[in-house]
Every structure is written in structure tokens, then in C-alpha cells.
Amino acid sequence: MLNDADDAFLSGLRETLPEAAFRETTELYTRESRDRWRGRGHVVAPGSAEEVAEVVRACAEARVPIVPFGGGTGLVGGQLSGEGAVPVILTLERMTRIREVRPEENVLIADGGAVLADIHSAAEEADRLFPLSLASEGTARIGGLLATNAGGLNVLRYGNARALCLGVEAVTAEGRVWHGLNRLRKDNTGYDLRDLIIGSEGTLGIITGAALRLFPRPAAYGTAMLAVPSPDAAVELLGMAGRRLGETISGFELMHRQGLDFLAETGPEVTPPFAETPDWMVLVEIGTPPGMAPDEALEELFAEAAEAELVTDGVIARSEAQRAALWSVRESIPEANRRIGSISSHDISVPISSIPDFIVEGGKRLGRLGNLRINCFGHLGDGNLHYNVFPARGESRDDHKDIRDEVKRTVHDLVHEMQGSVSAEHGVGRLKVDDLERYADPEKLRMMRAIKSALDPQGILNPGAVLAADQGQR
Structure with a gap:
């Protein structure tokens, strides 16, 4: 049985944390962007892993639930709790430091509350690339992105968030700091606890720091929008592109004309890539090393695909502005969906x-x-x-x-x-708990419940997310 974070509990926290750690509970922390979820709770913003641990220890002693809160950009309700005991909403917004950049190792170490856009900027200053890319980069925080194993636009080449992380620092349900900021590519000393914490959506631990993989920046980018006669042709084109262009492909996006019809119906206003919108399109992006001309590579791909009747039309960006315009079509579709x-x-x-x-x-x-x-x-x-x-x-x-x-x-x-x-990439949160119960392998669910019971026996970490609140301690 969990207890509310009541006035007496909050008074105790105020004796151990600075005043800067307390926030007013506004809609920023309790309302989901699509207004499908509403949460509640008392907001606490620790300034370090040690302060996070103090909060968790207090919650564990009082059996008060904790809802970790990153940038609030999740789409499955994992950052909001509207049922059960009133929780502490633990935000990492005061933990935003880029702790260290090691370009010679292709490693960046950041606080769990570091905003993705700031990580991009720090990597760019070191002439490196951190390739995790999604529309919410201006507000999404790396701890939340790792907790949900976020995907985005560059998974084809670089992998999900899990593949971009070498190590994590995390606070356990007992309020202990696990110093797992490993910068090694090879470490076979026992269970991979990093991979256990990543993707657990705050139900097994709270990520307070991350050692991230950086990559060389491509010398040039090439982007093309290609009209294809069908999804079958798009899949064949993907195979052809892989044979011709290998790992230079960073994006291969499929779009139906319905998305462009929605843009025309509601906005946002974008420039249509074709005079007459085809039923199906793919957006291809490559990032090439020095000595390889991306436009020429895409032209050759188009020529081969046209001969094989896999494409019927195409537009290749000839400038950064044209590249941005093509991506704007793809990235505006979710907003048009929201408006519809x-x-x-x-x-x-x-x-x-x-x-x-x-x-x-x-x-x-x-x-x-x-x-x-x-x-x-x-x-x-x-x-x-x-x-x-x-x-x-x-x-x-x-x-x-x-x-x-x-x-x-x-x-x-x-x-x-x-x-x-x-x-695929948004997580389970609270929205898909029943789906997980319905479709997951029963042995997988048994193992997940056993792990939850072992690492969070009181069920205080994000109760009701991923596993039903009464399922974690079976």
C-alpha cells in the first residue's frame, strides 16, 4: 500500500533539500501534449544525483510513489500519474550539465536532465555528431529518452537510444547511486545493467547521467524525395539503396499522400515536393565521407530505380534550403495529424x-x-x-x-x-499496459515482474507504468 506525498512528508523533504528544489505543480508537469492524460503530484527538482538519492530514500521510507519527469514529451502517459497515491513528480530540469566531452574517444557525458538540442550543440562544437534526432529535441531530456529507448529519424544507421549509450548513472529504488558511467566499448563483467535500466521507463531506476556515443560528422548530406508506385516498390528500393549506398543511409521515410492532404487541409504550410502528389513517397537521406558526392550517388540510385520501375518521379535537394524543405514535409505531418x-x-x-x-x-x-x-x-x-x-x-x-x-x-x-x-519507439507507459498483457509472451511478463520485484519491491518507482501497479510485486 503506497501513501500520499502529504504536507508532513513534504515538510521533511524541505529539511534536507534546498528551496530551489521545489516547484509549483503546474500543467507543465500534469498535462500531456495531446491532452489525453492528466496527472497530479508534488514537483521536486533535485540538483544532483545525491539529491535525487535523498528524495528516493525519503519516498522509500514513507512508501510514497515517484513519477520521474524528463521533458514531458512522452506520448504514452509514462510521465503522468492520475490514479493511486499522490506521488512526488521528480523532474531533472536542474540537472542539465554537459559534464565532459572526449572527442578522441567519441564520448560525451551529460546529466540526465540535459536537453537533446544542447547535447547536439556540444557534440557539434567538438566536430562530432550525436545522431539521436526527433522533433522534440528542444525540450526532450536525455534521461527520459534513454528511459524510453527513443527512436527517431536516424535509427536505420545509428540505432535506437540504447545503441547510443555506453553507460548510465542511476538512482535505485533504495536511494543508492549506481555509478555506471562506463566509457568502454567492451566490458563483459557480469549482467548488463545499463541495458536493463534503459527502456525501463523509470520503473527500475532514475537515470541521472549518461555516457553517450559520438560519431564523425558526415562531410556532406544528400536528400531526395522519390515517388514510388507502391509500398512493395519502396521495400525493394530500400534494398537497392542499401546495396548501392551501404551505411551512408541515415533516413528512409515512407509517406502516403494522405499526410500531404492533411497538410493542405489544416497546415502547417509546406512546399509540396511534386506538382501532383503521388500515392506513395520515400524520403531518402545519406551522409557521406570526404570524396563522395551525395547528389551524384542519389542520381545514380534514381536512375537504377527508374529502370527497375521502382520510382516514377523524384526531387533531389540542391541546397540546404531545399533539403530543409523536403524534411519539413515529413516533420510537419504529426502536427497536421494533431489538428485533424x-x-x-x-x-x-x-x-x-x-x-x-x-x-x-x-x-x-x-x-x-x-x-x-x-x-x-x-x-x-x-x-x-x-x-x-x-x-x-x-x-x-x-x-x-x-x-x-x-x-x-x-x-x-x-x-x-x-x-x-x-x-516500436514510444514505450508502454500507462497507455499500453493492457496491450503488453495481451500480446507479450507470458514468460517475458513473468521475468519482467520478477525483475521489478527484485529492484523495486515496494513498487514506488513509476507505479502503473509498463506493468500494472499490482503486478510488479507478484
Whole structure:
């Protein structure tokens, strides 16, 4: 049984933490960006790993729950708790330092609250690249990004957040600091606790620092938007691009014309890449070493693909402004989706070769539920699609709230049938706890519960996220 963070508990915290560690509980900490989740709690902002440990020790002694809060950009409710005992909302906004940059090792060490954009800037100053890239980089914090194993636009070349981290510093549920900021590429001394903490969404520990991998900056970038006749052609094009361009490919994004129709309908205003929008497009980006001309490489790819009838049209960026304009189309689609208002949104992955069949079968099954619009787009190169379902034009998502659960179940059942994942890059949070129970292998769930019970026996770390609140201590 967990207890509320009441006035007496907060008074005790004030005796051990500086006044700067306390925040007013505003909507910044209690409202999700899409307004689908509302949380509550008392906000505490420690300034160091040791202060985080003090907060956790106090919570453990009083059996008060803790909800770790990064940049608040999560989309599955992992950073908000609206049920159960009133928690401490633990924000890392005072822990934003870039602690160390070692370009000779391609390593950057940062506080868990460091903002992604600041990490990018620090890497750039050292003539290096930290490749984790997503739209929320101006507010997302590295601790939260690692806690959710964030994906983004460059996974095809560089991997998820997990692959970009060498070590973490974390506070355990007992209030102890694990000093795991390992800068080594090779360390086989026992269990990989780093990988256990990464992706655990604050349920096993609170990430207070990270040792991150840096990479050489590409000498030049090349970007092209290519019209393809079908998702099958897009998958074939991906294979062709891989054979021709190898690991220079950093982005391979699939888009349906529905996304551009939404942009035309609601904004944001973007420049359409084609005079007549094709049904399917891919956005390809490569980053090349010195001596390789990216525009020429993309032109040769287009020529071979056109001969194989895999592309029907194409635009290759000839300047940084044109490159930005092509990416603006892709990056504006989520905002257009938000303005339309989805009935149900899905962050899913299936094996790449199964994507065309998934798109066809998904359209058939959803068509049986009514007159719906599907905006399918995402990271084809790593099998991750954002497969979102919308009402017909002139209708609202509230008109279809009676079928919202059926839409979600239809999509997720199909994903499961095709050996995919119902959470590709956003995490489980609180939104998908029931989905995890429904689709995960029973032995996986048993092992997860055993780990949760061992590392957080009182269940104070982000209760209700990932595993149901009463499941972690079985």
C-alpha cells in the first residue's frame, strides 16, 4: 500500500533539500501534449544525483510513489500519474550539465536532465555528431529518452537510444547511486545493467547521467524525395539503396499522400515536393565521407530505380534550403495529424518485408468499421510505422469514440499476427499496459515482474507504468 506525498512528508523533504528544489505543480508537469492524460503530484527538482538519492530514500521510507519527469514529451502517459497515491513528480530540469566531452574517444557525458538540442550543440562544437534526432529535441531530456529507448529519424544507421549509450548513472529504488558511467566499448563483467535500466521507463531506476556515443560528422548530406508506385516498390528500393549506398543511409521515410492532404487541409504550410502528389513517397537521406558526392550517388540510385520501375518521379535537394524543405514535409505531418484529430494512433513495427501486406490487410480490416482515413507514414528503414486512423472529412474523432477501442484492437491484432510490436519507439507507459498483457509472451511478463520485484519491491518507482501497479510485486 503506497501513501500520499502529504504536507508532513513534504515538510521533511524541505529539511534536507534546498528551496530551489521545489516547484509549483503546474500543467507543465500534469498535462500531456495531446491532452489525453492528466496527472497530479508534488514537483521536486533535485540538483544532483545525491539529491535525487535523498528524495528516493525519503519516498522509500514513507512508501510514497515517484513519477520521474524528463521533458514531458512522452506520448504514452509514462510521465503522468492520475490514479493511486499522490506521488512526488521528480523532474531533472536542474540537472542539465554537459559534464565532459572526449572527442578522441567519441564520448560525451551529460546529466540526465540535459536537453537533446544542447547535447547536439556540444557534440557539434567538438566536430562530432550525436545522431539521436526527433522533433522534440528542444525540450526532450536525455534521461527520459534513454528511459524510453527513443527512436527517431536516424535509427536505420545509428540505432535506437540504447545503441547510443555506453553507460548510465542511476538512482535505485533504495536511494543508492549506481555509478555506471562506463566509457568502454567492451566490458563483459557480469549482467548488463545499463541495458536493463534503459527502456525501463523509470520503473527500475532514475537515470541521472549518461555516457553517450559520438560519431564523425558526415562531410556532406544528400536528400531526395522519390515517388514510388507502391509500398512493395519502396521495400525493394530500400534494398537497392542499401546495396548501392551501404551505411551512408541515415533516413528512409515512407509517406502516403494522405499526410500531404492533411497538410493542405489544416497546415502547417509546406512546399509540396511534386506538382501532383503521388500515392506513395520515400524520403531518402545519406551522409557521406570526404570524396563522395551525395547528389551524384542519389542520381545514380534514381536512375537504377527508374529502370527497375521502382520510382516514377523524384526531387533531389540542391541546397540546404531545399533539403530543409523536403524534411519539413515529413516533420510537419504529426502536427497536421494533431489538428485533424485521430480516432486512434499506433506506433507499431513489423518485419520490413511484411510492411506491404500489413498496409493492404490493415486497410481492408479497418474498412469494415466505417468510412475512415488512414495516414500511414514512418521509418520504413527500421520497420516502424505510425499508422493513424482518422474520421472522414467533415467528421470529428468524437463522432467515432464508440469504435476507438475496436480500431486499436484491429490494428494491434494484425501487428501481433505479423510478429510485430505494438510499441516500436514510444514505450508502454500507462497507455499500453493492457496491450503488453495481451500480446507479450507470458514468460517475458513473468521475468519482467520478477525483475521489478527484485529492484523495486515496494513498487514506488513509476507505479502503473509498463506493468500494472499490482503486478510488479507478484
